[in-house]
Amino acid sequence: MNSSRTPARDERLHGTHAAVIEWYRRASRDLPWRAPERTPWQVLVSEIMLQQTPVGRVLPVWRRWLEQWPEPGDLAAASPAEVLRAWDRLGYPRRALRLHAAAQNIAAEHDGRVPEDHAQLLALPGIGAYTAAAVAVFAFGQRHTVVDTNIRRVEARVFSGRALPSRSLTAAETRLAQDVLPQDIAESVAWNQAVMELGALICTARSPRCDECPVRRDCAWVAAGSPPAQETPRGQLWHGTDRQVRGAMMAVLRAADEPVRAQLLLTDLAGSEQIAGEHAAPPAVVIERLGALWRLPVPAEQRERALNGLLADGLATSDDGAVSLPG
Incomplete structure (x- = not known):
């Protein structure tokens, strides 16, 4: 999408925002880290666990984790062995140690509360750009660009007419995500939530359900005839690795x-x-x-x-x- 501002472009973009956000309000999954009473710590734990791991596998571990360590200080006092056992079979267990290190920093430097400031979130050990932005948006309602695999795929199709995004995040994709992010803070939070869910449930990588998509008529990829991806997506290998x-x-x-x-x-x-x-x-x-x-x-x-x-x-x-x- 061309970043030059025109009334027609703004009107189309506003319609896209409204359609996706309305779809999310009707069709989104009821997940505990989205509940009104969720805490910033619960959001942070979910974001770390959900990296490269399906929601269905995360849910039971997330619930047990928060029962055992409801606040950062609780986790900070645990041993690495306790943390790794509680991580169970979520995979990529270094994430557990990074979360443990972040909890220790929060307990020591932030009075046991997840910091609200984006720069302070980014400074936590083991917290990268995506996680800092996601926590700032989903826990504190701030306006930041959240760019995960699902968002990249939806925006590549709807705005760029490409079947799939690049294998690695590019500067162009980051600029696109920033360009299409609503200016209104509340709307920007809703858009980040909604477009991520759209990618998870409808605009999937291998079998997109375009007939159910709320922005099918405005999708550049559909308008181009849904051309195949230039590169075939590769699933993550497991057996024998x-x-x-x-x-x-x-x-x-x-x-x-x-x-x-x-x-x-x-x-x-x-x-x-x-x-x-x-x-x-x-x-x-x-x-x-x-x-x-x-x-x-x-x-x-x-x-x-x-x-x-x-x-x-x-x-x-x-x-x-x-x-x-x-x-």
Whole structure:
């Protein structure tokens, strides 16, 4: 969309805003971090958990997390091991440690309250540009440009006529998001919420439901005949990757009350019975998760690389050949 201001452009843009926001009021999901009584801390926790993780997986963990640590100071007092166990299977567990570090900073530097100032949010450890903007908008009702994958995809289609945005956020996409953001503060908050939800529910990457879209008639991509993407979207690989091996190792460590011998994490199914038989048997739940790890058809060097990665990222510690979650 051309950023030059004309009455006709402003009228079209206002109509787009109004249609998407009205659709959101009718069709949005009822999520607890959107409730009127939600707190800034609840919003911050949700934003960290929702990064690269579906809502359905986040909801039960988010609820348990807030029951256990209802305020930043509560989480700040927890140990890294407690935090990583509570993170459960959300994936990308470094996010848990970043959230823990942010909570410690909030407790120490902001009297235990999530700061309202955008610059202070951005200065929190582990909080990037997207999360700072999202918390400022969704927790404090401020006017900032929020640019996640869903928003980028909707705006690429509606305003630029492209099937999909670039694989990485570009300066042009950021300028577009800023250009189409309503000037009115309340309307800007509503637009950020609504266009994000539209991308999650209707304007999806692989199977967009254009017939249900509130701005179908104004969509540049539909007007162009819905041309295919220049690049085929690639799903995130999982099976056979280091991420899968790391996740299986973390599952073992979360279940273990005692340090686990590194040899048990690095073996494969063929040698597991001999190794396990040489020592006292771990608890049943640890054996179950070790079994899942041993069954992964990956080479020894990949197991070593995955374990070394966990140690380097601070997600595990090693002492005298035994591995555990950080204390």
